[in-house]
Amino acid sequence: MLCCETKYTLANKVLYTITWKEGRAEWMVSSERSASGAVNEFLKKTNRKKSQISGVHVFGFDIEILHQLRIEQPRELSTDKITIDKRKRPLNEIQSLS
Secondary structure, rough: EEEEEEEEEEOEEEEEEEEEEEEOOOEEEEEOOOOOOHHHHHOOOOHOOOOOOOOHHHHOOHHHHHHHHHHHOOOOOOOOHOOOOOOOOOHOOOOOOO
């Protein structure tokens, strides 16, 4: 079993963690630098030092729709389809009656 996890720390950084089991032992490596850094540590611990794997792919950050949005030309937003609810107000204008 291999589990890849991302967590946001109190220092506004992302902690990339990989945990896995070998027999009865459970192992964990992590990196605050990058997903690829965590993958490289995993490869070192599992004696695959000459292997190269992208952390983006291992952690699932290679979502096709994001790639398509990045390569498309920026388009103007059509404002004729936007519905504005005039009953809603900014939070700084809302008062509690309690």
